[in-house]
Amino acid sequence: MEHVLVVTPDGAPAGSATRARMRAEGLWHACAVIVVRSLDGERLYVHRRTDTKDVYPGLYDPTCGGVVAAGETPDECAVRELAEELGVAARPEFRFTTPFVDGTIRYHAHVYEVRCDGPFTWQPEEVAWGGWMDLAEVRAKAEDPGWPVVPDGRVLIGEWFSWARSSPxxxxxxxxxxxxxxxxxxxxxxxxxxxxxxxxxxTPRAAPRGQPSSRPGPRRGPARRVPGPPPAP
Known part of the structure; x- marks a missing residue:
């Protein structure tokens, strides 16, 4: 029987409970949340949850991760979840911690970031589809109330964008x-x-009138369209 870490509303460890009890009683717990970013920093990996998930089934998620197990640290959970869900062996870098509440779902999110271009191996019980989206597209979709995305993913990716814009x-x-x-x-x-x-x-700035530019323009490859995800069921 799976046991998870239980925490106080302030995020301090407070023992453990079965996952079933945590869900049934709405206990505060901890999660590791990983933002998967391409090596060039321009794209995020988005996936769609399977229809059999116990929470938010069939919705898109711009992050991956899961519940911190009893006896496990958030750092260890981030490494484990990244390997289990996407088949990536890496150590994500910690970014920030923030609480999330949606009815009886209450947890402290330990948010991480990892740079990786794949390849990815989806966990069949967790991931139904996955693919890259440009940063601007993810941000626009997260702000679109019509996008079928998990509520915590919508909130947490928004907080990640805010963190990224002001990060050291x-x-x-x-x-x-x-x-x-x-x-x-x-x-x-x-x-x-x-x-x-x-x-x-x-972006090279335009040279003043009558003065040639001191640098050649950037080389650009052919435009490439990244296909969007299939419609949610």
């Missing part, structure tokens, strides 16, 4: 870009830095 990591990446430009002999004002959902996009 982003400030560091912005500094690295400017230093790299200086080493290349280009003034920092020679490029515009657009911060979009925690992604650093470099």
């Amino acid at each position: 990591e982003l400030d560091q990446r912005r500094t690295e870009v400017m230093l790299r430009d200086e080493e290349d002999g280009a003034p920092p004002q020679g490029r515009a830095i657009d911060l979009d959902a925690g992604s650093v996009r470099l």
